[in-house]
Amino acid sequence: MCYDKEVKVKELEVKNFRNYDFQKVQFDDKVNVFIGKNAQGKTNLLESIFYCCIGKSFKNCKDKDLIRWNTQKASIKFVAERLYTDVKVEVIFDISKKKVVKIDDIPIRKIGDLIGQVNVVFFSPQELKLVKESPDERRKFMDIDISQQNKRYFYQLTRYEKILANRNKLFKICSTLDSVKETVDIWDRALVTSAKTIAFERKKFVEEILPYAQKAHHFISGGKENLNMIYKCGCGVSLDENFEENMSKLLKKNLEKDFKLGYTSIGTHRDDIDIFLNDVEVKNFGSQGQQRTVALSLKLAELESMKEKSGEYPILLLDDVFSELDTERQEKLLRFVGRTQTFITCTDERQIDGKIFTIKDGKITNFGK
C-alpha cells in the first residue's frame, strides 16, 4: 500500500488541553498506537486531532470544557502533509472569548474554511451504536461526512439550524396562532430552501455510500447477508421537483399542531437512514453482532468513499474499538488500517504494528517503536 500519497498528521502540540499541560509529539506516517490505563488522556489526544480537522469535538461538549481545569487558555496545533501542500492548523481557546482558528497562521472567519482541509473518520464504541441508537447518530454520521466533502452543505446545515430555532421561538413568544401566522412565512420559505439542499445531498450520500458499505459488509460478514440502506426524509414529502411547494403546504397544514407542540414537527431535523439486512430492519430486529458489523461497514465505507471523491484517504481515528470487537472483526478492521494514517487507542499491548506511545496522566511517557 502506498502511504506517500495520503494525508498525514506529522506533528501535534497541545497546551492546557483537557488533562494535558504541554505535549508535543511527532507521529508515524502509518499506525500510531496510544496505550494507557483508563482516564489517562488517550481519547483526549484523539479529540485534539479531530478538532483540528472538523473545528469541534466529537463529544457533545462546550469549547470551554476543553480548557484544562483551573487555567484560562488552551491551544492545539497540528501540521499535516497533504498530496500537494502542507497545512498548519492552530486552535486557541480562551475561557472568556470565542475560539480562534488559524490556518497557516492566518485566522479564519468561518469554520467552514477549516472543514475539508484534513479529512477524518472517527470510530469509537459510540459509533458501534450507529445502527441502533436514535436517528441523531445517523444524522451526525451523514453531516460530518458530507460537510467534509461539501462546504455549501455545511453552511446550509448551520443556516437550517438557525432558521428552525427562530421558527420554534415564534411558538414560544407568540400567544396566539394568528400572531404566529403573521411572521411564520419568512421562516417557512427559508426553511424549505435549506431543507431541499440538505435532503437531496443526504439522499445522494446514502446512495453513494451504499455500494461501499455492501462491499465492506460482505468482507466482514463473509457475504452471508445483503445490506441495504434507504434515506428517510423527515420533511414528509417526496424528493422531486415539487419538494419546496409540497413542504411549504405541509408546514402550513401542521402549523396549528406545531404551535401546540412548541416545535416544528417536520423537516430534515427528523431525517433518518433505514438499514436492512436481507430486507429485515437491523435497528429493531438485528442481533448486536449484526448491528456492530453494519456500523463497522458504514465506517469503512466512509473511508473508501472519501478516498474515491477526494483522491485521498482521510486519517482514521479508532478510539477503544478493538476491545468491543471479536477477534475476527478486529483482524478485518486491521486490514483497512493499513490503507491510511491511523491513530488507535487501547488499554493493553496488542499485536498492532505501529509506533507505540504510552500515555499516563496527561503525558506521553514513552515514544517507543
Ligand SMILES: Nc1ncnc2c1ncn2[C@@H]1O[C@H](COP(=O)(O)OP(=O)(O)O)[C@@H](O)[C@H]1O
Ligand atoms: N478540561 C479538563 N481539564 C482537566 N482534565 C480533564 C478535562 N477534561 C477531561 N479531563 C480528564 O481527562 C481524563 C480522561 O481522559 P481520556 O482521554 O478520556 O482518558 P482515556 O485515556 O481513558 O481515553 C479524565 O481523568 C478527566 O477527568
Ligand SMILES: [Mg+2]
Ligand atoms: Mg478513552
